Amino acid sequence: MTVAVEPNSFKTGPDERGYFGIYGGRFVAETLMPLILELQQAYDDAKADPAFKAELQALSTYYAGRPSKLYFAEGLTNHLGGARIFFKREDLNHTGSHKINNCLGQILLAKRMGKTRIIAETGAGQHGVASATVSARFGLPCVVYMGATDVERQAPNVFRMKLLGATVNPVTAGNGTLKDAMNEALRDWVSNVEDTYYLIGTAAGPHPYPEMVRDFQSVIGIEARAQMLEQEGRLPDMIIAAVGGGSNAIGLFHPFLDDKDVEIVGVEAGGHGIAVENGHAASMTGGRPGVLHGNRTYLLQDADGQILEGHSVSAGLDYPGVGPEHSWLRDTGRVQYVPIVDQEAIDAFQVCTRVEGIIPALESAHAIAQAIRVAPSMAKDKIIVINLSGRGDKDVHTVGKLLGMDI
């Protein structure tokens, strides 16, 4: 792709039609189009309503536990011997990941719109758990679509969702992973347009979802930026986050986009390696632009435009697309996207666990792996912030199996 002319600000998107450059848009069936326009209107109204903001703020503080801490990871810093590393501790949020930030915002919007039924898709189960949680909190029935393969590899999260009162529908279409779950959620929505709110978990899908999810997740970057200034008196040199659909990453990145001296790195799932066909989930490194799930963005696809399943050891990164704003940030060059393969992520998972006493989600372990790559060769006065997007309890079974441990 050609590199676009550098804009004055990287924070003005999307335009009124929902585009970031050529990416984004509203590529949906006619049945959904009026609903998406209605959602846009409701979101615009909510944004302008101080009561909505106040309610979200109160829930974020007292229910989710925000602000999350910005923690100096001294153990990892000493272990690597280079740049100082900080973790933005989204793993400490209620439900154990950043997903709750978005779910609280959207459940308030659903309530405002008078919707009485919540549907969601989930890969690793983090978003499914967060959706089931906020649905329980607000007394709304919740149906979670989850690929049958993921239901198997994320069994603890499936049980959590059920305990929270949600119905988990395993999806056997396709390979039974996140993209198939999203297809099925869209089919449900199109069949239940009157009462149902589709709570999308990542900064992708038709406009206004990418913008809305980014806004709800931007609390991560807003806090991190202020905390860094307060704790260190300056901005970081580099910020790193893992990118599947890309909601934790855009949440951290967005408030820093116009800080020209902050290097921004998004880490994609390199799976078995970028050279392995259909063996990774790095859509921006190994894919090309296409249209899926309501937006134009980088996609893993074959020569005929059929979507590939992709692979990652992390169920949360195992998605063949990415949020459209990331595609635009990639093309403009503002954010650098790099792949980390499964093995590097598993190694980082173990290192972090041993030197920090923090078990990171496998998704977050991809971001840590990138820091492990670059921190040793950086000067000791440099600062890296990693988004520790979730805790890894859900992954111990997967990692145990890979390490040949009997658990």
Place this chain on the structure above:
Amino acid sequence: MTETRIDRRFAALKAEGRPALVTFMTAGDPDPATTLALLKALPGAGADVIELGMPFSDPMADGPAIQAAGLRALKGGQTLVKTLDLVREFRQFDDATPIVLMGYYNPIYSHGSEAFVAEAKAAGVDGLIIVDLPPEADDELCIPALEAGLNFIRLATPTTDDKRLPAVLENTSGFVYYVSINGITGSAAPDASRVAESVARIKRHTHLPVAVGFGVRTAEQAAAIGANADGVVVGSAIVSAIAASLDSEGRATAATIPAVLALVSELSGGVRASRKSVAA
């Protein structure tokens, strides 16, 4: 734009005083030879307009029957280019029956919209229905298709209210496809009287023929819907008939083509009886 086979066919049927039977099947399901044989035989069995599905890995608006058909076709190696080849071969035998390609945008975007509309026109395609391209995205494919002389057929749904209808109809040509229910293909049958009201509502906004689909499975339903519509679309029932005729390996059998043609003949009888049943 110049008159297409679709325009001519609907005009002729209007003169005849009956609605069109629009049949859907997925190209390459379960193999290209079967699709070609069906294409050649369908007009004789009573199909007035043929919709040919372009298989896609992620058919978000389709129910289980058409999803499965797409997967069978893709497993057999079907591609966009091979689908155009099928139309080209069909046109050697039939130059009158309209062919509408139906599918999702990504394979076309991947191929290139301009190249695709030129190749489709040259192959003998008459119209396109692309599920995930609303009027807001007309510059993507609709405008290039119209310029190439292809009809761009839009879906109108129960959620498309009077305020939105003009935008949906603006660049629509050939016919309007009214999706009779909020749902996916192959869902429950629509209520004929409500469909009649909706068709009347759309007709207040356009002179184009209105065909009705989603959920029509039997000759009786086709007759009831056809009483007040210019066309009746049947998809999942036909695709299910194909599926039921396959062997355990998913290959076509000697029963495949006769099974589909028998169903289409029956549906055609329903459509032909539709206006009579109203008169009676």
